[in-house]
Amino acid sequence: MASTDVRAGVVHPRSPLPAAAVGLGLRRALLQDLRDAPVGDFDFLECAPENWIGVGGPAGDALAELAARHPLSCHGLSLSLGGSAPLDTQLLAQVGAFLHQHQVPLYSEHLSYCSDEGHLYDLLPIPFTDEAIRHTAARIARVQDILGRRIAVENVSYYLAPDPTMDELAFTTAVLAEADCDLLLDVNNVYVNACNHGYDADAFIAGLPAQRIVCLHVAGHLDEAPDLKIDTHGSPVIDPVWDLLARTYARIGPRPTLLERDFNFPPYAELRGELQTIHRLQAAHAGAAHG
Numbered sequence: 001m002a003s004t005d006v007r008a009g010v011v012h013p014r015s016p017l018p019a020a021a022v023g024l025g026l027r028r029a030l031l032q033d034l035r036d037a038p039v040g041d042f043d044f045l046e047c048a049p050e051n052w053i054g055v056g057g058p059a060g061d062a063l064a065e066l067a068a069r070h071p072l073s074c075h076g077l078s079l080s081l082g083g084s085a086p087l088d089t090q091l092l093a094q095v096g097a098f099l100h101q102h103q104v105p106l107y108s109e110h111l112s113y114c115s116d117e118g119h120l121y122d123l124l125p126i127p128f129t130d131e132a133i134r135h136t137a138a139r140i141a142r143v144q145d146i147l148g149r150r151i152a153v154e155n156v157s158y159y160l161a162p163d164p165t166m167d168e169l170a171f172t173t174a175v176l177a178e179a180d181c182d183l184l185l186d187v188n189n190v191y192v193n194a195c196n197h198g199y200d201a202d203a204f205i206a207g208l209p210a211q212r213i214v215c216l217h218v219a220g221h222l223d224e225a226p227d228l229k230i231d232t233h234g235s236p237v238i239d240p241v242w243d244l245l246a247r248t249y250a251r252i253g254p255r256p257t258l259l260e261r262d263f264n265f266p267p268y269a270e271l272r273g274e275l276q277t278i279h280r281l282q283a284a285h286a287g288a289a290h291g
Contacts, residue, residue, distance in 0.1 A: 015182075015214035016105035017044060017071060017256035020282045022275050024259050026052075026072070031062045033268040041272055044071040046258050049098045050078050050091070073106040073215070073258070074099060075184070079143065081153065082126030082136045083113035089146065096147050106215060106256075108152040108184040109143070111136070111175065125158035128171040137178035144181065152182040152214050157189040157221075157231035159196060168193065169207045176212050183208065185255075186217040187245045192231050201244055210252040218245050218278065219260035234264040237274055242281070249285035257282065 017023075021043040026034065034045065045066055052063055066072070078091060099107055113124050126132050144151055155172055164171075176183055185208065194201035220235035237259070245257070257278050261271060 015256060017073070017215065019254045019256065020279075020286065021071075021256040022259070022278045022282070023073065023256065024271065024275060025261060026063070026066060027262065027265070028059060029263075029265050030268070030271075031059065031066075033271075034066055035062060037268070037272075042070070042275055044073055044256065044258075046073040046075050048077045049074045049095050050076065053094050053098050067102045072102050072104050073256075074104050074108070075154070076107070076109040078114060079109050079139075080113045081109055081111065081139050081143070082132060087139055087142060092143060092146055099147070099149075106152065107147070107149065108154055108215065110156050111153040111172065112156045112158075125156065125161060126171075127162045128164035128166050128168060130165065133171060133174045133178060137175050140175070140179035140181050144179075150182055152184040153179075154184040154186050154217065155189050155193075156186070157192045157196075161197070167199070168197075169204050173207065173209060176209060181212075182214045183212045184215045184217060185213045185248070186219070187248055188217065188219040188221055188237070188241050188260075189231060191241050191244055192221050196228060202247060205244075205248055206251065213252060213255055216245070216248065216255045216257040217260050218242075218257060232262075234262060236266075236270070237277075242277060245278075246281045246285065249281055250288050253288040254282040254285060 023044040023046050024030070024034070024042045026045040026047040047063075052060075055063065074095070076095065079088065095107070098104070111126065113126060126136055140151065140153060153175070155168070161168070172183075175181075185205070187205075190201045190204055193199070194204065218237055218241060219231070220237050220241075221231050249255075259271065259274050259278060265271075
């Protein structure tokens with residue numbers, strides 16, 4: 001599969017994408033902009049496979065064209081890794097076929113749950129407990145076994161922590177170790193959670209196993225109140241999140257980084273400006289240590 005202008009050939013040992021790769025979400029509202037984008041604006045595209053499995057017609061043609069021109073990563077929405085309902089192996093088989101069809105180098109899911117006798121259409125926090133660690137890690141390991149590949153899990157934003165016996169950092173690192181999986185680090189989610197729950201964002205990132213971080217996400221959010229941020233992916237990235245991203249690069253070195261935008265799409269030129277910001281920050285920290 002050909003990629004466009006991947007600036008750095010350096011690949012983190014566990015990341016299947018170049019360290020300085022910059023990505024953008026493959027959204028239907030952006031299809032024409034993505035097809036028309038100049039070479040070098042982005043290096044990979046990311047989609048939720050559930051939104052594209054079985055899609056034909058013009059949208060399916062656009063997906064095939066873009067996937068042939070750019071590496072395609074996949075970020076799932078529906079496996080409910082922390083849920084109590086049985087793992088949806090039928091969906092997982094469809095996802096596996098999609099990954100194979102489009103030669104997807106990186107597949108990730110959310111460290112959350114979204115089903116309980118039916119789909120809840122939200123990403124809900126897993127209790128930070130030893131029992132939840134064992135349960136979630138076992139499900140992640142089974143997903144990896146079925147797919148025959150490593151996956152990454154993403155730290156999610158959350159607004160209530162149900163009966164925790166440890167903090168988010170301890171829970172996350174324990175799941176990663178027990179499942180032996182990788183981490184998709186969402187820098188905006190760290191910022192949002194740090195503001196909402198009163199912890200230090202830099203200390204959280206410093207406590208993560210850097211060698212497991214294979215990709216980063218950055219996005220905008222909604223300032224509902226001074227002490228309440230809502231993760232929306234519907235606005236530009238703010239300066240404090242850019243600053244946290246820069247400090248993350250300084251700590252662990254550049255990683256493949258995706259700009260998430262799910263609605264309230266601005267003119268493509270504005271998204272291009274944010275992509276260029278990621279490129280600049282990665283270049284500024286190209287010599288930083290890699291964990």
